[in-house]
Each structure stands twice: as structure tokens, then as C-alpha cells.
Amino acid sequence: METGEYVRTSAPLVVTFSAGTTGAWRVDRIDAVRGAGLMAADRLAVLEGAVSVSADAVWLLRGVVSNSRYTTRAENEALEARQPALGRPDATRAALIPIRKVDEWWSLAQDERRTIFEERSRHIRTGLGYLPAVARRLYHSRDLGEPFDFLTWFEYPPDHSGAFEELVGRLRGTEEWSYVEREVDIRLTRVLPAIQAT
Amino acid sequence: METGEYVRTSAPLVVTFSAGTTGAWRVDRIDAVRGAGLMAADRLAVLEGAVSVSADAVWLLRGVVSNSRYTTRAENEALEARQPALGRPDATRAALIPIRKVDEWWSLAQDERRTIFEERSRHIRTGLGYLPAVARRLYHSRDLGEPFDFLTWFEYPPDHSGAFEELVGRLRGTEEWSYVEREVDIRLTRVLPAIQAT
Numbered sequence: 253m254e255t256g257e258y259v260r261t262s263a264p265l266v267v268t269f270s271a272g273t274t275g276a277w278r279v280d281r282i283d284a285v286r287g288a289g290l291m292a293a294d295r296l297a298v299l300e301g302a303v304s305v306s307a308d309a310v311w312l313l314r315g316v317v318s319n320s321r322y323t324t325r326a327e328n329e330a331l332e333a334r335q336p337a338l339g340r341p342d343a344t345r346a347a348l349i350p351i352r353k354v355d356e357w358w359s360l361a362q363d364e365r366r367t368i369f370e371e372r373s374r375h376i377r378t379g380l381g382y383l384p385a386v387a388r389r390l391y392h393s394r395d396l397g398e399p400f401d402f403l404t405w406f407e408y409p410p411d412h413s414g415a416f417e418e419l420v421g422r423l424r425g426t427e428e429w430s431y432v433e434r435e436v437d438i439r440l441t442r443v444l445p446a447i448q449a450t
Numbered sequence: 451m452e453t454g455e456y457v458r459t460s461a462p463l464v465v466t467f468s469a470g471t472t473g474a475w476r477v478d479r480i481d482a483v484r485g486a487g488l489m490a491a492d493r494l495a496v497l498e499g500a501v502s503v504s505a506d507a508v509w510l511l512r513g514v515v516s517n518s519r520y521t522t523r524a525e526n527e528a529l530e531a532r533q534p535a536l537g538r539p540d541a542t543r544a545a546l547i548p549i550r551k552v553d554e555w556w557s558l559a560q561d562e563r564r565t566i567f568e569e570r571s572r573h574i575r576t577g578l579g580y581l582p583a584v585a586r587r588l589y590h591s592r593d594l595g596e597p598f599d600f601l602t603w604f605e606y607p608p609d610h611s612g613a614f615e616e617l618v619g620r621l622r623g624t625e626e627w628s629y630v631e632r633e634v635d636i637r638l639t640r641v642l643p644a645i646q647a648t
Contacts, residue, residue: 263595316593321519325559361523362564395514395593397461 264316267391268299269403271350272308276444277346285424287352287434296348296440313350315391315403322369327376334383339446341385343407346440347416350393350400357431358394373426382419385412400434462514465589466497467601470506474642475544479539483622485550485632493547494638505607510589511548513589513601520567525574532581537644541585541605545614548591548598556592557628580617584612600634 271279271290275297282290291441293310303313320328336343357365369375379388408416420437423429456643462614469477469488480488491508503510517524534541555563567573577586606614618635621627 264593266595316595318593319556320560322560324561328559358517359528362518362520363522366560392593393463395516395590397464397514 262345263393264318265300266314266316267403268303268305269313269315270297270299270303270306271295271310271312272297272306274306276306276442276446277440278443280439280441281437282439283437285349285435285437286432290350290436290438295443296438311401313348313393313403314396314398315326315393316396317389318392322366323376327370330380331376331383334380336384336387338387338405338407340387340407340409341446342409344442345408345410345413345416346406346442347406347420348438349404349406349420350433350436350438351402351433352400352434353431354433368428368431373423373428374429375423375426378419378422382415385409386416386419393448396411453539462516463498464500464512464514464578465601466501467511467513468495468497468501468504469493469508469510470495470504472504472506473541474640475638476641478637478639479559479635480637481635482489482634483547483635484630488634493641494636510602511546511591511598512594512596513591514594515587516590520564521574525568528578529581531580532635534582534585536585536587536603536605538585538605538607538623539644540607543606543608543611543614543642544640545602545604545618546636546638547604547618548632548634548636549600549602549630550598550632551629552631567628568593570627571621573621573624573626576617576620576624580613583607584614585619 264426271293273294275295277296277298279293279296282292284290297306312391370377379395386406386408388407391405391406392401393399393403395399406416471492474492475492475494475496477491480490482488489508495504521529538637558566568575577584584604584606586605587603589603590599591597591601592599606612
């Protein structure tokens with residue numbers, strides 16, 4: 253059996269977040285913000301690419317680093333000019349915030365979602381104000397049949413914890429967030445050095 | 451191990467196209483339009499949802515029916531007003547056209563892709579002109595790590611074959627198509643009745 257070509261040059265990077273007893277990140281707390289939460293665990297491992305699953309995993313969430321869906325060229329350039337890489341040695345705090353939006357959101361047209369996302373909720377503009385302190389990466393999960401639509405990941409030095417709380421609070425108050433039906437907030441502290449700065 | 455909720459109300463429908471010796475569609479021809487082709491097979495099965503794979507499969511391609519990525523509300527309404535369901539009894543011809551675009555396409559911002567897709571290549575407007583004769587459905591594959599980005603599916607009555615060739619020819623001549631690096635054109639004839647009109 254074949255699919256014509258065995259290696260694709262630039263397939264989206266798939267990442268598995270594996271909660272259990274191993275991993276570079278210590279789980280400080282898991283809060284159910286809206287809807288069902290996730291089970292408690294001691295550690296979180298962030299596994300890039302095809303991975304074999306640890307037998308001790310309490311839960312697994314998967315997502316892909318895919319193309320942007322809303323940002324314009326000008327916004328992309330503003331983001332790229334300011335956003336730092338993941339894995340900075342001083343960015344020892346992190347948050348993994350899986351989010352699922354209601355069906356109504358997904359049945360909106362592209363222009364309607366963009367209008368709510370940026371013109372009315374200022375998602376991109378707000379996030380820009382917290383760069384470069386808070387590094388972020390978005391993982392897409394919906395097309396993978398996962399329980400969440402997105403896995404949002406943030407990394408920041410401990411002295412920017414206040415700024416991060418402010419960013420999260422501002423986003424949760426937007427019109428966009430009225431479409432969120434499930435959200436879990438997982439806070440983490442790095443206890444093993446970053447293997448890979450990506 | 452758990453992911454918090456076992457059933458998601460509206461996960462995108464995953465579909466597997468399985469080429470081999472079984473299935474409702476007879477494979478009339480498989481042409482490599484650009485890049486590597488796909489192996490010959492006698493039949494194609496279109497399998498919805500989680501499926502066990504037939505041992506006789508020559509190749510498998512998977513995709514999900516996901517949210518629209520470019521269409522505006524006005525375009526959605528024009529499409530919904532004209533497009534027929536799949537599985538019409540007289541639509542005994544079909545084409546499965548898997549497509550992969552170059553990395554450059556995926557690194558473009560949303561506004562740049564939209565401009566090429568519609569404002570300059572008139573993808574939606576052109577397709578509208580062939581409705582309701584040619585029913586279509588788009589499957590997204592890129593985030594699944596599949597060898598193609600999209601699986602495009604078209605169904606039409608035999609007396610609209612000429613119109614379908616014209617549609618395909620017009621799309622292949624657009625600026626959007628200059629970003630296509632792999633395309634295979636699989637033509638099919640229904641030999642078993644439609645089980646399910648979706």
C-alpha cells in the first residue's frame with residue numbers, strides 16, 4: 253500500500269502533550285475554566301513528531317502547527333518582528349490552555365469569524381502588546397478529531413506572570429470568548445532544561 | 451487514559467478513500483496531472499467515519515469535512531442556494547482530485563491567499579457557474595499529515611461531463627493553480643447504488 257510519496261517536505265509538525273509522571277514541565281495546577289476539566293497529573297511532556305506513547309500517560313492531547321487562519325501579511329510581520337522562540341532559558345513558566353468553540357462559531361463564514369476575532373475582539377492586537385515577554389504557539393486540533401479545537405501554549409519568565417494573567421483575563425472578556433464552550437487552564441514550571449529550542 | 455469527554459458533538463467528519471477491489475465506484479482512469487501519480491486500482495470505496503481498513507487496499511487517502519477557510523457569508527449563501535447533495539441517483543460520474551500546494555502557498559498570510567484564491571483566480575465564482583450540475587465536496591488533509599493538502603470530490607450526471615471538463619480546465623489555468631505541486635485526477639463511474647446521500 254502506498255500514497256505515492258513517502259516523505260512530504262513540509263508536513264505540519266504534530267505535537268503530543270502527554271500528562272503523567274514524566275516530562276520537562278511540572279504541573280502546578282489544572283483548572284476547568286469552562287466545561288469539563290482534565291485529570292490531575294504531576295508532569296507534562298511536550299513530544300514533537302511521531303511518538304510512542306508513554307504507558308503512564310493520564311491524558312494526551314494532540315495538535316499541529318499549521319498555517320495561520322486569520323492574520324494578514326501586515327499582522328504576520330508585526331508578530332514575527334516581536335515574538336521570541338520557544339525554549340528561552342529564562343522562560344520557566346508556561347500555560348497550556350486547550351480551547352473548544354461552539355458549533356455556531358464553526359458554521360460562521362471566514363469573514364464573520366475574522367471580524368469577531370480581530371476587528372471586534374482585537375485578539376492579535378492584544379497579544380502583540382505582551383510580546384516579546386510572553387512567547388506563544390498555537391496548535392490546531394479540530395481536524396484531528398481531538399476533544400479541543402486548539403491547544404494554546406505560552407512561555408514566559410516568572411517576573412512576567414502578572415502580565416500573562418492580564419493577557420488571559422483580557423482575552424476571556426472578549427466577544428470571541430463567548431464562543432468558547434470548553435477551556436482548561438494548565439499551569440506549568442520547567443523542571444528540566446529545554447532540549448530543543450523551536 | 452482520558453481526554454475529558456469521549457464524544458464530541460460535532461467533530462469534523464473524517465472520510466477515507468480506499469482504492470482496491472471493492473467499493474461503489476469503478477475506477478475509469480488515474481492521471482498524474484502534476485508530480486507523482488497513484489497506483490492503478492479497479493474500485494474506489496468512500497468510507498465515512500472511523501473505519502477498519504480493507505486488506506486489499508492499494509492506497510488510502512484521508513480527509514475531513516471541516517469549516518470553510520475563504521468563503522464569505524454572501525458566497526456561502528450563494529453556494530448553499532445552488533449546490534445539490536451528494537448521492538443523486540443520476541450523478542453516476544465522479545472525479546476525485548487530490549491536490550497539494552507548494553510551501554510558499556502555506557507561508558502566505560490569510561489575506562494574500564484569499565486574494566489569489568478569489569479576487570484574482572475567481573475560484574468560488576467559477577465553481578458557482580457549474581452548479582447545480584456538478585456537486586462537490588472538499589476534504590481537508592494537510593493537518594492530518596496526509597500526502598495531499600485537499601481531496602476534491604465532484605459528482606455529476608454523464609451529460610454534464612463536458613461542463614465538468616470545462617470547469618477543471620478553467621481552474622487549472624488560474625494563478626491559484628501555479629501553487630499546485632502535485633495533482634492526480636481520478637475518474638470514476640458508480641457501479642453500486644448510493645447507500646447514503648450526505
